[in-house]
Amino acid sequence: MNAPQSMNEGISRRIVVGITGASGAAYAVRVIELLAERNVEVHVACSNLGKRLLAEEAGITKLDADALSGGRGERLVMHPGNDVGAACASGSFRHDGMVVVPASSNTLAKIAHGISDNLVQRAAQVTLKERRPLVIAHRESPIGLTEIEAMRKVTEAGAIVAPLAPGLYLQPKSVSDLIDFMAGRLLDLLGVDHELPIRWDEHLAGQREKKADNRSTPR
Ligand SMILES: Cc1cc2nc3c(=O)[nH]c(=O)nc-3n(C[C@H](O)[C@H](O)[C@H](O)COP(=O)(O)O)c2cc1C
Numbered sequence: 001m002n003a004p005q006s007m008n009e010g011i012s013r014r015i016v017v018g019i020t021g022a023s024g025a026a027y028a029v030r031v032i033e034l035l036a037e038r039n040v041e042v043h044v045a046c047s048n049l050g051k052r053l054l055a056e057e058a059g060i061t062k063l064d065a066d067a068l069s070g071g072r073g074e075r076l077v078m079h080p081g082n083d084v085g086a087a088c089a090s091g092s093f094r095h096d097g098m099v100v101v102p103a104s105s106n107t108l109a110k111i112a113h114g115i116s117d118n119l120v121q122r123a124a125q126v127t128l129k130e131r132r133p134l135v136i137a138h139r140e141s142p143i144g145l146t147e148i149e150a151m152r153k154v155t156e157a158g159a160i161v162a163p164l165a166p167g168l169y170l171q172p173k174s175v176s177d178l179i180d181f182m183a184g185r186l187l188d189l190l191g192v193d194h195e196l197p198i199r200w201d202e203h204l205a206g207q208r209e210k211k212a213d214n215r216s217t218p219r
Pocket residue numbers: 019020021022023047048049050052053056103104105106107108139140
């Protein structure tokens with residue numbers, strides 16, 4: 001990952017988040033919230049269907065920076081989703097990576113074929129051509145050959161496809177545990193540090209400590 005490129009005071013890096021019309025708006029909100037908490041400057045682009053999903057699944061009816069970031073709206077730059085002339089539509093806009101979350105099959109296919117009908121697609125295309133990290137958090141099930149082919153193409157072009165499929169091996173107790181698992185993995189892929197309890201090695205270490213505690217407890 002390149003050195004931080006933002007010149008704004010207190011900002012450690014700059015990430016573009018694209019939101020599209022796939023189920024999983026909560027993942028987008030959580031990723032944005034976590035990035036903003038870590039002093040990342042977050043540039044948000046949302047497709048028309050992405051707006052609908054935010055409203056239907058997360059109750060966000062107005063694309064509002066505070067609503068998307070848990071009250072840290074000052075860290076967000078909101079771009080009109082249809083403005084392919086926005087800053088992040090240009091290769092000259094320096095950033096540290098982009099995540100499309102959730103990513104619909106439509107957007108996945110458009111990125112795979114170099115089509116830029118809206119800002120999410122254009123920003124993703126530019127991220128690829130500039131060889132910056134692009135993470136595509138796809139959501140659809142089942143998938144067919146068109147999605148598989150599109151995944152192959154974007155992977156060959158340098159993107160990482162990270163299906164929104166949280167692991168169950170840490171025994172999640174709630175929906176927010178599942179969302180945090182995926183959000184944490186997406187931050188990992190963007191090279192952004194976090195302390196979410198999503199790591200198998202730490203889980204094993206915790207289990208070993210518990211066992212040791214139980215053994216030392218007098219019966
Ligand atoms: C409520 C709702 C849920 C949807 N869920 C998905 C989904 O999980 N995955 C997907 O690929 N498309 C889903 N779609 C269809 C996409 O929104 C549709 O293909 C749209 O054209 C995507 O546009 P976009 O990629 O520009 O956001 C859903 C649509 C609606 C209305």
